[in-house]
Amino acid sequence: MSRTDGSTYAPDPVPAPVVGPGEFTIAAIGLDHGHIHGQVGGLVGAGAELAWVYDPDPRKSEAFAARHPGVRIARSEAEVLDDPAVHLVAGAAVTSERCALGIRVMEAGKDYFTDKAPLTTLEQLAAAKDAVARTGRKYAVYYSERLHVETAVFASQLIAQGAIGRVLQVIGTGPHRLGSGRPDWFFDKERYGGILCDIGSHQIEQILHYTGASDGEVVRSQVANYHHPEHPELDDFGDAMLVMDNGATGYFRCDWFTPDGLQTWGDGRSIILGTEGFIEQRKYMQLGEPRSTGGHLYLANGEQETAFHLTGEVGYPYFGELVLDCLNRTENAMTQEHAFKAAELSVKAQLHAVDLTGRG
Numbered sequence: 001m002s003r004t005d006g007s008t009y010a011p012d013p014v015p016a017p018v019v020g021p022g023e024f025t026i027a028a029i030g031l032d033h034g035h036i037h038g039q040v041g042g043l044v045g046a047g048a049e050l051a052w053v054y055d056p057d058p059r060k061s062e063a064f065a066a067r068h069p070g071v072r073i074a075r076s077e078a079e080v081l082d083d084p085a086v087h088l089v090a091g092a093a094v095t096s097e098r099c100a101l102g103i104r105v106m107e108a109g110k111d112y113f114t115d116k117a118p119l120t121t122l123e124q125l126a127a128a129k130d131a132v133a134r135t136g137r138k139y140a141v142y143y144s145e146r147l148h149v150e151t152a153v154f155a156s157q158l159i160a161q162g163a164i165g166r167v168l169q170v171i172g173t174g175p176h177r178l179g180s181g182r183p184d185w186f187f188d189k190e191r192y193g194g195i196l197c198d199i200g201s202h203q204i205e206q207i208l209h210y211t212g213a214s215d216g217e218v219v220r221s222q223v224a225n226y227h228h229p230e231h232p233e234l235d236d237f238g239d240a241m242l243v244m245d246n247g248a249t250g251y252f253r254c255d256w257f258t259p260d261g262l263q264t265w266g267d268g269r270s271i272i273l274g275t276e277g278f279i280e281q282r283k284y285m286q287l288g289e290p291r292s293t294g295g296h297l298y299l300a301n302g303e304q305e306t307a308f309h310l311t312g313e314v315g316y317p318y319f320g321e322l323v324l325d326c327l328n329r330t331e332n333a334m335t336q337e338h339a340f341k342a343a344e345l346s347v348k349a350q351l352h353a354v355d356l357t358g359r360g
């Protein structure tokens with residue numbers, strides 16, 4: 001796990017198997033983003049067996065195999081998709097190519113688990129919805145800033161218990177470090193989708209989830225390239241305000257301005273305001289405490305003011321729930337409607353964003 005580079009960040013596994021050996025087989029196709037390791041690691045921790053890996057670049061497949069001993073390197077995508085033993089394919093392809101890969105996976109009779117953002121256009125969204133309806137397979141999405149963060153899981157549990165009453169507003173920040181060595185597609189807006197579609201999808205998914213909304217409207221969205229003229233299609237800043245269908249509101253900011261002196265790749269935070277209290281998350285670090293672990297959550301309500309340190313205490317139940325959903329054809333981990341709605345609002349936020357730096 002890298003603490004300094006968000007593209008390769010993958011939380012340490014918290015094993016919680018829900019199936020026995022050989023009961024749920026997975027494969028990995030498309031290794032363009034390092035989140036694939038978090039996706040696979042979470043599923044393996046839930047008891048899945050990793051059988052195959054494939055990427056058109058054999059160097060990526062070989063590096064993946066070195067990190068996941070025992071996985072077989074496929075000679076082609078078809079070799080993976082033709083294996084009847086594979087239940088689910090995880091992928092972290094170039095963002096604009098994730099939908100097409102997912103459709104091929106589902107048409108092969110397998111469930112699909114893609115890195116966020118799951119797609120980049122409304123046309124892709126329509127195609128993905130059609131494929132889900134035709135095939136009956138799942139198009140699951142790795143919204144890791146909620147699903148693979150223990151404070152985020154615990155916040156959901158507190159809200160479900162009524163700890164802060166009805167949620168009125170969610171404020172999120174998603175700073176990231178740009179670093180060096182990013183691939184060319186990362187700076188091509190048609191391929192990465194723009195900052196609000198890409199890392200903004202994490203924030204919009206959390207707003208939907210914590211407010212309990214099923215839909216929302218992007219009231220205002222903005223993007224900019226403030227400091228990277230050498231990459232004119234990069235959005236290095238973006239923010240948006242949403243009003244949800246239940247009256248709650250959301251605001252988020254994401255950017256590529258994490259300074260080099262910070263101990264981790266981004267000081268991700270969120271504040272969830274309820275009628276009876278509030279929750280604040282410091283997801284990955286504690287400012288001013290070098291090499292601090294993440295997992296800090298603060299709760300204030302009518303009964304208490306409490307600080308929790310949750311590293312290793314809560315786990316990541318999403319992955320086990322997803323495995324069981326695939327086997328039982330249920331929707332306990334995340335509904336398909338929710339996964340697609342977060343993607344839809346992210347694309348709309350990007351499409352309607354005002355460019356604060358005057359790009360065309």
